[in-house]
Amino acid sequence: MTISALCANEVYGNRWRFTGKERDTESGNDYFGARYYASSMGRFLSPDWAAKIEPVPYAKLDNPQSLNLYSYVWNNPLSRNDPDGHEVDLGNSEKKLRDEAQKRILSNVSSKERGLFKAATDKNGTTRLVLDKAAAANFEGKHSAGYGMLNEAINAKATATVTVGDYQTVGGVTTYDVRASGGGKMVPRELGRDTAVLLSEHPDPANSAPAGIIAGHELLGHARLYMEGRPSGEPEAQAVENKLRKEQNLPPRAKDDY
Numbered sequence: 179m180t181i182s183a184l185c186a187n188e189v190y191g192n193r194w195r196f197t198g199k200e201r202d203t204e205s206g207n208d209y210f211g212a213r214y215y216a217s218s219m220g221r222f223l224s225p226d227w228a229a230k231i232e233p234v235p236y237a238k239l240d241n242p243q244s245l246n247l248y249s250y251v252w253n254n255p256l257s258r259n260d261p262d263g264h265e266v267d268l269g270n271s272e273k274k275l276r277d278e279a280q281k282r283i284l285s286n287v288s289s290k291e292r293g294l295f296k297a298a299t300d301k302n303g304t305t306r307l308v309l310d311k312a313a314a315a316n317f318e319g320k321h322s323a324g325y326g327m328l329n330e331a332i333n334a335k336a337t338a339t340v341t342v343g344d345y346q347t348v349g350g351v352t353t354y355d356v357r358a359s360g361g362g363k364m365v366p367r368e369l370g371r372d373t374a375v376l377l378s379e380h381p382d383p384a385n386s387a388p389a390g391i392i393a394g395h396e397l398l399g400h401a402r403l404y405m406e407g408r409p410s411g412e413p414e415a416q417a418v419e420n421k422l423r424k425e426q427n428l429p430p431r432a433k434d435d436y
Contacts, residue, residue: 266307266332266397268297269341269374276305279340279377283307283397285390286324286422291317295328307332307340323421327398334405336371338397346376361385362392364400364410373401391428395419 201207207214266283268276276297284292294314299305309332331338347353348365356363356378365374375396381389399415408414413433420430 266328267337267339268305268307269339270343275342275379278379279342279393280307282342282377282390282393283328283340285388286394286398286426287328288322288325288425290319291322291325294325322425324394324398324425327394327402327418331397331402331405334371334402336373336405338373338375338401338405340375340377340393340397342377342379344378344380346374348374348376357382360392361387361389362396364396364404366404371405371407373404375401387431388428391419391422391426394422398422 202214205214206218207216268279270276270279280295280297284295287295294310294317295307296310297305298308309329344355344357345353346356349368352365354363354365354376356376357380359376359378361378361381363376365376367373375393377389377393377396381392385392387395395415395418399418400410403410403414403418416431416433423430
């Protein structure tokens with residue numbers, strides 16, 4: 179006798195359902211981290227939200243589907259995914275390297291803003307850089323441009339996975355010499371707009387850019403823009419880098435230096 183996938187899930191007590199999310203046995207809804215999804219209705223139970231109050235968060239005026247804050251990935255699940263609605267993953271298994279990635283990323287926000295972000299590890303072992311909403315709501319003062327861009331990356335519909343290592347393999351196929359790539363590289367993943375952000379563990383001393391600026395260039399420049407469906411080439415990433423440099427009182431990068 180063949181047991182269907184649905185029956186097998188019920189018989190063997192598998193709680194992990196739609197896109198690998200945990201199903202609440204009492205309500206039948208799937209937990210996505212930021213909100214619950216009702217598979218029976220094909221929609222989220224609460225509207226999408228952003229740390230900064232907006233009338234319609236993440237709306238793209240050229241895509242009417244983005245105006246529906248209850249839909250799953252703009253009703254296009256074949257080419258997009260929504261891991262939890264808000265995600266920048268710290269992908270190294272070694273804590274020391276995850277901490278290093280977090281340090282480099284947060285060097286692009288002000289010292290006061292760094293305490294608004296924290297690393298959280300879920301039951302599957304995935305560590306994410308998240309915004310402490312309660313702390314952010316009580317923040318006083320003007321936010322930096324780096325803070326705004328990092329929030330956009332966290333709140334993007336896609337996932338950026340940041341890892342530290344001199345030689346890194348993406349998708350089990352291609353190995354990159356990250357150090358030889360200027361200390362950082364953004365690699366689009368196969369599905370949707372997920373990205374891998376690769377940072378070298380030992381940056382080349384010949385590269386004058388600080389490690390934090392390299393992380394900002396790759397994550398807040400290339401990856402963030404790519405996840406949002408915007409032009410994300412080297413000129414665009416360099417423009418982002420120079421905004422970060424200005425905030426950190428560093429000299430700008432020359433326009434022809436790419």
